[in-house]
Each structure stands twice: as C-alpha cells, then as structure tokens.
Amino acid sequence: MTNKSQQLRSDYRYEQHLTHLTLQGKRSATIDAYSRVLRRITHQLDKLPDTLTNDDLKRYFTERIKRHSWKYREN
Template sequence: MNKAQQHRSEYFYVQHLIHLTLQGKRPATIDAYSRALRRITHQLDKSPDTLTTDDLKRYFTERIKRHSWKYREN
C-alpha cells in the first residue's frame, strides 16, 4: 500500500475499534477481531474498505489449508 492507502487503512482500523467498543464487546474479543483485521489487510495489502468477497474467500481458504490438521496429513 502507498502512504495514502496506509492512512486510509489506519482510519478504518481505528473506526473498527471504536465500533466494537461501542457495541460493548469484551477486550479479548476486540483484541481478537482487531488482530484478524490487521492480519488480513497486511497479507492482502489492501485497506479494509477495499476488500472483496473473493479476497476474503481466498484469504480464509489459504488459512484453512495452512492451519487445518486435515490438510497437514495429506
């Protein structure tokens, strides 16, 4: 991401934290959700507002392949 995209991504990340807090989520939930968002946007190198359904499908398919016992055995 370029600088403008990074600033945009940071803005949406902060907004995400604010919304989770206002929803009354517990700190551990906020931490888990925010780490997941950082991981996804970092790996895909995209701001959260530009992620598509296909991006997320691709990301989670790869996560399952890397972390599932089922896929490790094969």
C-alpha cells in the same frame, strides 16, 4: 493515492473499526483478536480494509484452513 494518504485512510478506518466493536459491547480480548485478524488479512493481501472483497476473504480463509487444519495436513 499516495502512501501517506493511504496510511491516513487506513488509520482512520482502523479506529472506526475499534469504535464500532466497543460500541457493540465487545470485550477487550475480542476486540484485540478481531483487530489482529484484520491486520493479518490486510497485510497478507496488501489491501486496505475497505477494499477487501468477499472473494478476498474467502481466498484468505480457505488458505488459512488448508495451512492450519488437521484435516488438510499430510501424515
């Protein structure tokens, strides 16, 4: 798949994501937060949203907790 077709596919999926959140009645601040997280995950893992696996998400959030949780920080 070419980069252009990947970008078109990603853009389409992203717009679907926003539409679904809107139809679920989410507030604009919630939609913005969810969208930022999705962009951050896909950027960091260098994957399209619809190719993310449960293991990808577990790995991403485990690393986030380790980096940002007081529990894991050294004194």
